[in-house]
Amino acid sequence: xxxxxxxxxxxxxxxxxxxxxxxxxxxxxxxxxxxxxxxxxxxxxxxxxxxxxxxxxxxxxxxxxxxxxxxxxxxxxxxxxxxxxxxxxxxxxxxxxxxxxxxxxx
Amino acid sequence: xxxxxxxxxxxxxxxxxxxxxxxxxxxxxxxxxxxxxxxxxxxxxxxxxxxxxxxxxxxxxxxxxxxxxxxxxxxxxxxxxxxxxxxxxxxxxxxxxxxxxxxxxxxxxxxxxxxxxxxxxxxxxxxxxxxxxxxxxxxxxxxxxxxxxxxxxxxxxxxxx
Numbered sequence: 001x002x003x004x005x006x007x008x009x010x011x012x013x014x015x016x017x018x019x020x021x022x023x024x025x026x027x028x029x030x031x032x033x034x035x036x037x038x039x040x041x042x043x044x045x046x047x048x049x050x051x052x053x054x055x056x057x058x059x060x061x062x063x064x065x066x067x068x069x070x071x072x073x074x075x076x077x078x079x080x081x082x083x084x085x086x087x088x089x090x091x092x093x094x095x096x097x098x099x100x101x102x103x104x105x106x
Numbered sequence: 107x108x109x110x111x112x113x114x115x116x117x118x119x120x121x122x123x124x125x126x127x128x129x130x131x132x133x134x135x136x137x138x139x140x141x142x143x144x145x146x147x148x149x150x151x152x153x154x155x156x157x158x159x160x161x162x163x164x165x166x167x168x169x170x171x172x173x174x175x176x177x178x179x180x181x182x183x184x185x186x187x188x189x190x191x192x193x194x195x196x197x198x199x200x201x202x203x204x205x206x207x208x209x210x211x212x213x214x215x216x217x218x219x220x221x222x223x224x225x226x227x228x229x230x231x232x233x234x235x236x237x238x239x240x241x242x243x244x245x246x247x248x249x250x251x252x253x254x255x256x257x258x259x260x261x262x263x264x265x266x267x
Contacts, residue, residue, distance in 0.1 A: 010203050056201060058163050065163040085170060086203020089160035091129050091153070092187040092195055 003031055003076055006083040014039045028059060029072040031082060046084070047072070058085045107235050108182070108208045108224040110134075112242040114146050119220050119252070121148045122186035122212045129159040130212075134182035135173045143181040143208075151185075158197070159185045182224075184210035192221040194232050202227035208235070221253045 002022045007015050015021050016039075023038065025031030036043035046057050052071070053059060059066045060083040066074040076082070114134055122130045131151050134143035147169055152162040173179060183204060187195075192211035194202070202209060205228040213221035226233045237254050 008203070010205060056203065058166065060163075060167055063164070063167065065167075067163070083167065085166060087160065087163075087201060088131070088166060088183060088203070089153070089158070089201045090185060090195065090198035091155065091158035092190045093155075093157035093197055 001026075001076070001078045004081045005031070005035065006081065008085050010086055011042065011045060011084065014042045014045070026076055027072065028061070028066055028074045028076065028082070031076060032072070056087050058087050059083070060085070107238060108143075108210070109141075109238045109240050110143055110182070110210075112239050114143060115222065115239055115252070117146050117148075118184055118210065119212060119222070122188075122214050122220070125151065125186070126214045127156045127188045128154055129156065129186050129188055131159040131161065131183075131185040133169065133180045133184070133207075135176070135178040136181035138177050138179045141181060145178065156188055180204055180207045182210050183207045184212060186212045186214055188214050190215065192223040194225055194227060199227055199230055199232060202230075205229070210237075219253050223254065 002024055005021050005023055007019060007021060012018060021035070021039070023031050023034040025034050032043050032046055046054055046059070048054055053066065061069060061074055061076065061080055066072070069075070118132070118134075121132060124130070129151055130148070132146065132148040135145040135147060136142040137144070149169065150162045150165055151159045153160045170180075185198075187193075190213065192213035194209060194211065198209070198211075205226070209225045209227050211223050211225070215221075222237060224235050224237045226235060239252075
């Protein structure tokens, strides 16, 4: 089934500047794999080498954050809309744990 | 350069002071492409921390959809540092995902003086920019207690009223 995917500005370099694209899949993982086939490089910006959703990105199915729906295993149905937003976070903490993250989305 | 209305800047600083010692965060929306911050939207810091902030993911989606419906974008994304300077930390730079937004930082470490600085953060590179306060009225001289990143001589007050 075709799922409408909303892409944030920072990732549109991968989608030929398109704000919304279509992809197919029964789960978020399948959807992102299909997206990556159409727009190579996108997957690595969203999923870590360990196969988990990146800390630097929020992914929603309709109104719900996929972190509450099983993350990459979140199920998709006909007519669902997936929205990708870069996480807005930060702060004064000196975080070695998140260093190098800018490259994750840019 | 960031041009910001004095009343909006005061509201941002008041938000930062109210949430001190936790970090405060929010956005100022404006018409797409205008570079004019017009609508202040204080956001919840889902981390409720003195050293970290994060937009609540549901509020974030709701606010961004609303901006989309109104043909707005996030002209400013702001947050406070409550014990350190108003300069992007490594964490801030790691997360900065809106290259077209002004990243406004407010430091509330000093009780009497609020440090306000603005940056662009693009591909992990930080560029500081001048902050110009517009529409400052004579009786809101509280603005003078703000310390900007540049020398005071470069802060240009423009009174349209």
